[in-house]
Amino acid sequence: MIDVERQTIERDESKVVNTPPPNKSVTSACPVCGDTAQLKLLCKVDAFDIKACGVCETEYADSMPSAYELKQYYDRREWFEGGEPGGYQNYDKQTEWSLDLVTSLLAEFPGGAERSVLDIGCGYGTHLALAAERGWKCFGVEPSNHARGIAKQRLGGRAFVVEDTAELIPHEFDLVLILDTIEHLPSPYALLYSLFSIGAITAKTRVVISTPNAGSADAKRDPATWAYRHPPSHLVYYSERALTYLLQHLHFTTIDIRGTGPDNAGLLASASGSDFTDFMRERYVPGTWSKIAEYEHVPRYALAKDVVKGKTVLDFGCGTGYGAAKLATQAASVTGLDIDTAAIRWASATHRNDNLKFVCLADLGASLPAASFDVVTCFEMIEHVDHETQKALIASFARLLKPDGVMLISTPNPETTKLYGANPYHIREMNEAELHDLVSPHFSAVQILRQHVRAGVTFELGDNNAALRSSFISEAHSTSPDTALAFIAVCGQASLAPHQLASVFFDRGVDYISTFMSTQNTLTRTRLDLYLQSEVSANYQGQAQKYESLAKVYEKQTSEFVKQIAAYETQTIAFQQQAQQIAAEIAQTRTERNLALHEREQAKAETQDVRMAYHHLSQRRDIELSSPRFLLRQAYAAIKARIQQQLARPPTKVEFASQEAVTHEALAALMAHPPTLAGTKKPFACSLVIPTKNGGDLFKTVVAGLQRQTIWPNVEFIIVDSGSTDDTIAIAKAAGAECYTIPPSEFNHGSTRDFAIGKASSNKIVLTVQDATPLDVQMIEKLLSAFEDPEVVGAYGRQIPQPDADAITKRNLNTWLTGRTVREVRALPDPAAYDTWPPMERYLASNFDNVCSAIRKSEWEVRPFGRVDFGEDIEWAQSALIRGRRIVYEPTAAVVHSHDRPIAYEYKRTYVCHRKLNQLFGLHMVPTLGRAVQGWLHMMISDMGYTMRAKVPLATKIKLLAKLPALTAMQILGQYQGAKDHLDKSQKKISGV
Ligand SMILES: [Zn+2]
Structure with missing residues (x-):
């Protein structure tokens, strides 16, 4: 605010024109309302006069330090941390109180949209840090190098902190904080105008100001010793009224001011709704626009000051009145006229002088009396109206002027204004x-x-530059002392006149305006670039921090996962051990279960045995029963009989005692060894094995014959059925047989019998077939009687043809080996020599037939039948004989068994029979085809002769005779081909025999 130059000029001029002021107060103006008339000296603090404004109540230190001095003052760390008077002992601690305030202020703004805050005098940046944490875009202004350095260090890229408002980018803020700062400023307007001029504060911006309360009781009690009155740090002291004046003057419409702290020691103002940006853009307010605007506007009035001295002046289009006020310092009276009420209101509130008045008129001055002004000034106005109005205006001015009056009117040069852009x-x-x-x-x-703005060089005599009176002196606050470039001594015995020495040198070669505009534009662009770069780098920094913290989180997670994995591994090992244990337990359980199943099967079998045994016992009344139940019943019956005897003849005392003792003894013995079912088990006399398949009615007859066997209840009956579709199995089951079934394809004369024998429990196995009917009730017993000789391992019985068999079949069977009536016990005297025997002899020695046979299971276990398609019986007998065993032919054990075979079957049967015989014994009865024909003729003739002699009905005889040639042919051919095929190693598969 201190402008030594201007004060000097004014003092100089006042000396020339006006009476000297009564005291210094008139030389300064109120920093808030601009009043100069109602200023009073309030008190003195150190070297400072403290003035009080009678208009707006503002108090201020007169003779303020320059901006340059202030900058030096605040750049030091000591002011923030040194505990100087007016400074801080500990900045962070002493400003802590404002953190809650800022936090709650930020919270009042709804989230969502990106918010921005500007903190004027942001100090160490503690407020901005709070905003940055909440996602605000943060800007700060801090002139102190020390504080700004700390703020930048602490905030990093999170805030854009600059030294001066001029470095800010044009931006509209949501919130502007001026906390405990405004009292440090010589003029609040320099700051606020600069903010309005870049659009930082608009109608929606909320401005929050805190400052000590100069209206508080404490401040009023003794103004000189008030704790907050410490120039040069505090320079302007605001009461509620002063703050209100300031804010209203800047067009804030919503203003809330309240006292804070004990006894309202502080003030907190919140203001919004100001349209001042628009206001100052349309109207020139000194200090708001650029230097160029100042160079355009202000010097015109400086020029006019010489013309208006002592005159009656009309300033037409006076706007905010700064020019009229300037003229009023020289003129007799000045009337400021404007069409705009806001401008007139501003002018009236800002500029006060007794010879100055402002009027609002829209009639181009038509209502004013003619010839009433000596001078009419009209600057920066005529270009705002159209050509017709311009002509009307000039006419009006001519009317209003006295005949010798002067009109000064300006218009901008379109050649220059095009540099500014469209207006x-x-x-x-x-x-x-x-x-x-x-x-x-x-x-x-x-x-x-012609108005030029030029770069100029002046020569001035000390500070008395009266010779340069009309030269323009900047209205703006200088940021540095007006320092001379050089000094020139003018020497002689007498001083030269000042006007001789005063000189102004202008450089016409410099286009100041275009240079200035271009510099200004470049500066603005550079600031924007700088900001954008800082924003980008802030984003990167923010992202880097985010990634860093993410990385930390991931690191933490990773280490947790690693721990978890280790835990899982441990668990897995434990589970594996458990699994192994369980598997072992399962295996154990399985073994136990199998054992149990086995035992159950055994128990079942035993139960069955017992049941069978009991069944047999209950049926066999003719044999000696020795079952415990029987014994018990017998004992009971005996006791009962004795008791009856005793009842009939009462026993003597001795007898009774003896009998009683015996009875007790018997009962006690019985109780000590109670009968069990297992104890009743009795082995079968033999096991009877029959392979079956669709046995038909004949099988029923066969089974009935078997059941009639005297030994029957003591026979284990086993059948192996290979696919019966009739009631064969049911018949067997009804006779108490154990029935096993196998698929038809699995049937084999050797292995199927082996299978059944494997199931047998007796050591004596009786083998017969489903179509061999026992001749009498002792067939089995007679077969088994052969085993009385321990050397005998097999016995076979006689086969008797069916009564209805044909004569040839009957003859063949009866004359064959199984038709003989003489018992035979066969053994090889020298088994080693057996191989040397002729084939036929070997064959005859080995003869054996499972149609009706019995074998020892113990021998079978040594040598089972094996998988043999045909002749398994002969093969087995041959093997037994070679091992030195005995075979018995028992003709008294007989079955009725014969086949009336079809011719084709006869061939097949003979074929396989002789193939087997050749295999076993080398038998080759029909070695050539020639012998076959001979044999056939011989056999046919012989059979025909036998048939002719047979005692059979003629029809049967003829039927048989007709069949004989083919039948005998098949038999001979079968013998020939069977042996030949074995010799040729031909493996023809023959089924159905
Ligand atoms: Zn004031």
């Missing part, structure tokens, strides 16, 4: 000729001055 408020700008054309109709003398 929507300018309707008609004029060049020099056009301006001349506009005014010349009403004025005979027209002189047109």
Whole structure:
């Protein structure tokens, strides 16, 4: 605020024109309302006069330090941490109180949209840190190098912190904080105008100001010793009224001011709704626009000051009134006229002088009396109206002027304004000729001055530059002392006159405006670039931090996973051990279960045995029963009989005692060894094995014959059925047989019998077939009787043809080996020599037939039948004989068994029979085809003769005779081919025999 230059000028001029002021107060103006008339000295603090404004209640230190001095003052760390008067002992601690305030302020803004905050005098950046944490875009202004350095260090890229508002980018903020800062500023307007000029504060911006309360009781009690009155750090002291004045003056419409702290020691103002940005864009307010605007506007009034001295002046289009106020310092009276009420209101509130008045009129001055002004000034106005209005205006000015009056009117040069860009408020700008054309109709003398802004060099005599009176002195606050470039001594015996020495040198070669504009544009662009870069780098920094923290999280997770994996591994090992244990237990359980199943099967079998045994016992009344139950019953019956005897003849005492003792003894013995079912088990006399398949009615007859066997209840009956579709199995079951079934394809004369014998429990196995009927009730017993000789391992019985068999079949069977009536016990005297025997002899020695046979299981276990298609019986007998065993032919054991075979079957049977015989004994009865024909003829003739002699009905005889040639042919051919095929190693598969 201190502008030594201006004060000097004013003092100089006042010396020339006005009476000297009564005290210094008139030389300064209120920093808030600009008043100069109602200022009073409130007190003195150190070297400072403290003034109080009678208009707006603002108090301030007069003779303020320059901005340069202030900068030096605040750049030091000591002010923030040194405990100086007016400074801080510990900045962070002493500003802590404001953190809650800022936190709650930030919370008042709804989230979602990206918010931005500007903190003026942001200090160490503690407020911005809070906002940054909440995602706000953060900007700070901090002139102190020390504090700004710390703020930048702490905030990093999270905030854009600059030294001066001029470095800010044009941006509209949601929140502007001016906390405990405004009292440090010589003028609040320099700051606020700069913010409005870049659009930082708009109608929706909320401005929050905190400052010590100069209206508090504490401040009023003794103004000089008030704790907050410490210039040069605190320079302006605001009461509620002063703050209100300031905010209203800046067009804030919503203003809330309240006292804070004990006894309202502080003030907190919240203001919004200001349209001042728009206001100052349309109207020139000194200090708000650029230097160029200042160079355009202010010097015109400086020029006019010489013209208006002591005159009656009309300032037409006065706007905010700064020019009228300037003229009023020289003129007798000044009337400021404007069409805009807001401007007139601003002008009236800002500029006070007894010879100055502002009027709002929209009639181009028509309502004002004619010839009432000596001078009419109209600057920066005529270009805002159209050509017609311009002409009307000039006419009006001519009317209002006294005959010797002077009109000063300006218009911008379109050649220059095009550098500024489009201006929507300018309707008609004029060049020099056009301006001349506009005014010349009403004025005979027209002189047109060309206004230049130039780079200049002056020579001045000390600070007394009266010779340069008309030169323009900047209204702006200088940021540095007005330092001379060099000094020039003018020497002689007498001083030269000041006007001789005062000189101004202008450089016409510099286009100041275009250079300035271009520099300005470049600066703005650079600031924007700088900001964008800082934003980008802040984003990267933020992302880097985010990734860093993410990396930490992942690291932590990873280590947790590693721990978990280790835990799982341990668990897995434990589970594996458990699994092994369980598997072992399962295996154990399985073994136990199998054992149990086995035992159950055994128990079942035993139960069955017992049941069978009991059944047999109950049926066999003729044999000696020795079962415990029988014995018990017998004992009981005996006791009962004795008791009856005793009842009939009462026993003597001795007898009774003896009998009683015996009875007791018997009962006790019985109780000590109770009968069990297992104890009743009795082995079968033999096991009877029959392979079956669709046995038909004949099988029923066969089974009935078997059941009639005297030994029957003591026979284990086993059948192996290979696919019966009739009631064969049912018949067997009804006779108490154990029935096993095998698929038809599995049937084999050797292995199927082996299978059944494997099931047998007796050592004596009786083998017969489903179509061999026992001749009598002792067939089995007679077969088994052969085993009385321990050397005998097999016995076979006689086969008797069916009564209805044909004569040839009967003859063949009866004359064959199984038709003989003499018992035979066969053994090889020298088994080693057996191989040397002729085939037929070997064959005859080995003869054996499972149609009716019995074998020892113990021998079978040594040598089972094996998988043999045909002749398994002969093969087995041969093997037994070679091992030195005995075979018995028992003709008294007989079955009725014969086949009336079809011719084709006869061939097949003979074929396999002789193939087997050749295999076993080398038998080759029909070695050649020639012998076959001979044999056939011999056999046919012989059979035919036998048939003719047979005692059979003639029809049967003829039928048989007709069959004989083919039948005998088949038999001979079968003998020939069977042996031949064995010799040729031909493996023809023959089934159905
Ligand atoms: Zn004031």
